Amino acid sequence: MSAHLSEEEQVEALKRWWQRNGRTTIVAVVVxxxxxxxxxxxxxxxxxxxxNNSLLYIxxxxxxxxxxxxxxxxxxxxxxxxxxxxxxxxxxxxxxxxLMLAKLAFEKQDYDTAASELQYVIDGxxxxxxxxxxxxxxxxxxxxxxxxxxxLALLNGQDNGDMAAAYAELRGDIxxxxxxxxxxxxxxxxxxxxxxxxxxQLLSLKLNRVTPLDASQTxxxxxxxxxxxxxxxxxxxx
Numbered sequence: 546m547s548a549h550l551s552e553e554e555q556v557e558a559l560k561r562w563w564q565r566n567g568r569t570t571i572v573a574v575v576v577x578x579x580x581x582x583x584x585x586x587x588x589x590x591x592x593x594x595x596x597n598n599s600l601l602y603i604x605x606x607x608x609x610x611x612x613x614x615x616x617x618x619x620x621x622x623x624x625x626x627x628x629x630x631x632x633x634x635x636x637x638x639x640x641x642x643x644l645m646l647a648k649l650a651f652e653k654q655d656y657d658t659a660a661s662e663l664q665y666v667i668d669g670x671x672x673x674x675x676x677x678x679x680x681x682x683x684x685x686x687x688x689x690x691x692x693x694x695x696x697l698a699l700l701n702g703q704d705n706g707d708m709a710a711a712y713a714e715l716r717g718d719i720x721x722x723x724x725x726x727x728x729x730x731x732x733x734x735x736x737x738x739x740x741x742x743x744x745x746q747l748l749s750l751k752l753n754r755v756t757p758l759d760a761s762q763t764x765x766x767x768x769x770x771x772x773x774x775x776x777x778x779x780x781x782x783x
Contacts, residue, residue, distance in 0.1 A: 598633045605629060605645060623649055640670045647682060656690045677708045681715060688719045710739035714748060717755075726755040 608614065608622040623646065630642035647662035663686065666679040680699050687696035696719050705712045717732030733752040737745065 598629060598636070598638045601625060601629045601632070602638050602641065605642065609645060619649065635669070637672070637675075640666050640672065640675050644675070644678065644682075647679075647686075651682075651686060651689075656686050659686050673706070677703070677705050677712075681705075681708060681711055684715055684719075688715075688722060693719050693723050707741075710736045710741070713739060714751070717751060721751075721755060729755045 605622065605625050608618060608625065611618065614622070626642045626645040626649070630639050630646065633639040633642065643662045643666050647659045647666075650656070650658035650662065660683060663679045663683040667676055667683065670676060670679070680703065684696040684699040687693070687699065697716065700712050700716050700719075703712065713732050713736035717729045717736060720726075720729035720732055730752065733748060733755065736748055737752065740748065
């Protein structure tokens with residue numbers, strides 16, 4: 546009999562507990578299920594967005610690699626790069642898109658836009674390799690629009706790793722643009738020393754132009770602004 550009463554007491558206790566906590570329990574279960582479902586949906590959306598960004602990145606690369614593209618294709622490349630930058634903000638795809646937009650703007654002589662896109666990469670990417678590329682290109686933009694001291698400030702005091710030769714070469718170009726042949730010669734020699742190939746004909750020619758001549762040699766040409774195409778553009782398709 547006592548066992549029977551004990552079971553009844555347990556049932557009554559369970560009923561009283563359910564009356565006090567049943568609604569809260571149901572709400573907790575519903576919230577838990579909704580959170581799980583929402584997380585699954587978010588993961589699926591992120592996966593789909595990542596796949597879409599990857600496909601868009603490939604399209605941008607293919608357009609950029611094409612030779613002799615039409616004005617319509619250039620516009621398409623710009624639009625796709627802008628979309629990729631927005632959709633993939635904060636990712637490697639987004640930084641790549643910004644570099645591409647800067648390159649396209651530079652080719653159109655829209656130096657303000659080029660500088661803005663490159664500064665965006667420098668300020669936000671946190672990737673040493675991307676930052677080195679962006680700083681090199683931004684220095685070239687500033688030199689092209691006559692801001693040579695600002696350009697040199699971007700190049701000096703940087704640990705550039707594999708890009709040390711490109712940095713030194715551009716410093717030489719800028720010093721030559723300023724008319725400082727001695728500084729240009731030192732920078733070009735540094736670039737040759739850092740060059741992985743050790744045999745860069747264009748760089749050697751630049752060095753010869755700022756090397757003192759014997760009386761029998763023909764004077765070199767005067768200093769010129771940084772050219773838009775030189776060996777520092779080896780990474781221009783990135």
